[in-house]
Structure formats: C-alpha cells, structure tokens
Amino acid sequence: MNDLDKLTVTADDSILLIIDIQERLAPAIAYHESILEKTGILVQAAETLGIPVLATEQYPKGLGPTIAPIQVLFSQMTHFLGVFEKIQFSALTPEVLAAIQATGRKKVVIAGMETHVCVFQTARALQAAGYQCFLARDAVGSRTDANRDNGLELIRSCGSVVTNVETLVFDWLKQAGTPVFKQLSKLIK
Structure with missing residues (x-):
C-alpha cells in the first residue's frame, strides 16, 4: 500500500465500526448531540452504499445499551453485522476481528466514544x-x-487517518450527479 492508498477509502473496501455510543456514557461526552448526528449520517450513508456496519458496547450492564436513535438506524439496516459486547477497552475482540475478517475489507472507518481510551x-x-x-x-x-x-493525536501517530464525516461520505460517493449522491447529500446539508 502506497502513501496515497492509505488516504483513500471507498465504499467497496471499507466497513464502519461504531464504538460504545451507549445510554449512560453518551450524556457525559462533550458535544454528544453533534456526535450522534454525525454518527447517524455515517450509518445511513454506509447502509445506502452497502458498507457493512458493526458496533460495540462496553460493559452494557453498567453503561447501558447503544443509545436509542442509533439502535433504530441499526434495526432498519440490511448491512448490519451486529452489536458486540466487550469488557476490554479495545473493540478488537476476537469476535469483532472475525466479523471484520469475514467481510474481506481492509479499511475501517471509526466513530464512537471515548476518543482517548x-x-x-x-x-x-x-x-x-x-x-x-x-x-x-x-x-x-x-x-x-x-x-x-x-x-486524536495518538490515533494519528499510530498511522490512522483523522478525517471527518463529510469527507468520508464524499470519498465513498466518488462523484456527484447520481441518484445516490442526491440522496446522501441531503444528509450533509
């Protein structure tokens, strides 16, 4: 993979991983309402473009389930791989790794909480x-x-690309003027 390949993500080579956006954690997070809105855009775009989506929940007994608006989106999806419970901080449990490997995709788009953990x-x-x-x-x-x-600094230093929702959606789309572009551009406006 060359340097530009590392900066390129397509609908055909990526999955979306939603980490720990849970009922009792989300309200404590700064700007959580905006984060929920942006995550919702990613989930809807992924579904429209056929991108697999999976989610994790950190110790749901204590932190509760995935927050309701995101659960509703998951329930409407055909490309949803499931919610995986965990107690370790990394979401890359053996079960999550197996689900990612089964897709054959090598690029993972991440949204979730908490950034530094x-x-x-x-x-x-x-x-x-x-x-x-x-x-x-x-x-x-x-x-x-x-x-x-x-x-964010730590994530960038380990080789990940730090970007934003709009850039990701337009990277997934690749071009304007299509029915899918018209549908998804309404989410971003």
Whole structure:
C-alpha cells in the first residue's frame, strides 16, 4: 500500500465500526448531540452504499445499551453485522476481528466514544493487525476536549487517518450527479 492508498477509502473496501455510543456514557461526552448526528449520517450513508456496519458496547450492564436513535438506524439496516459486547477497552475482540475478517475489507472507518481510551486502543490494535483506520473526528468524543484532542493525536501517530464525516461520505460517493449522491447529500446539508 502506497502513501496515497492509505488516504483513500471507498465504499467497496471499507466497513464502519461504531464504538460504545451507549445510554449512560453518551450524556457525559462533550458535544454528544453533534456526535450522534454525525454518527447517524455515517450509518445511513454506509447502509445506502452497502458498507457493512458493526458496533460495540462496553460493559452494557453498567453503561447501558447503544443509545436509542442509533439502535433504530441499526434495526432498519440490511448491512448490519451486529452489536458486540466487550469488557476490554479495545473493540478488537476476537469476535469483532472475525466479523471484520469475514467481510474481506481492509479499511475501517471509526466513530464512537471515548476518543482517548476505547477509540484509540481500537485504532492502534486494528493498525497493528494490518488494517487502515479512518477516524471521523466529528463523530468521536471524550468527556473533555483535552482528552479528545490527545486521543486524536495518538490515533494519528499510530498511522490512522483523522478525517471527518463529510469527507468520508464524499470519498465513498466518488462523484456527484447520481441518484445516490442526491440522496446522501441531503444528509450533509
């Protein structure tokens, strides 16, 4: 993979991983409403473009299930691979790794919480396992800006691409003027 390949993501080579956007965690996260909106855009775009989506929940007994608006989107999907419970901070459990491997895709787009803990540890583990990660910076968060910023720095330093939801959706689309472009561009406006 050359340097530009590492910066390129397509609908055919990527999956979307939603990390720990849960009922009792989300309200404590700075800008959580915006993060939920941006995550929703990613999920809807992924479904429209046939991109597999999977999610994790960190200790759901304590932090609750995935927050309801995201669960509703999952329930309407045909490309949803499931929600995987975990207690380790990295989302790359053996079950999640097996689900990712089964897709045959090598690029993982990440959204979720918290940037400096579970999101960072997941990106680091995926990069070490040979995957290229794309982090949607406007669809991740931590309780404080300082922790979020530190998490973004760490994620970038391990070789992941830090980008944003709009760039990802337009990378997935590749061109304007198609019916799919018209449908998805409404989400971004």
